[in-house]
Amino acid sequence: MSAPSGEHGFLHELQIEVEAEVVEVEWSRPAEAAALPVADWQFDPTDAEREEIALRGLLDAVEVLENGPHPGDPGDGRR
Template sequence: MTGDRRELEHSVQDELKLVEGSHFAEEMLEPIANWQFDPTDVQRYEVGLHSLLDAVETRDAGPPRDPFAL
């Protein structure tokens, strides 16, 4: 199971590199008719990828620490 999570983590990191390397901010300067995609969709996708990566990393870290435990 750990291998699957590692594979997922690497896949998400690879996808994040692609998204972060895109130039969606430059696309916004173009007329809307020239857009190949909506730049705000790219931003939402990136946020989703970061959330997924955080979830995978959190799960790998083990159960959350009880803040009320001494």
């Protein structure tokens, strides 16, 4: 297996980092935390849910960049 290089290497590394962050947010179990009294919260569950949504959006963007047309590719509409 060869290591990705250039832009694809950067995107691959970014994807790995973001996926790790998503797992961390999932482990925090914001739905369970929301069931606790506010005084017992270690974090705001709503913030954790927002963060997960943003991270998943970033993952989608990375996927589009990895799989989508690149400048100069035939059919990308740019020259």
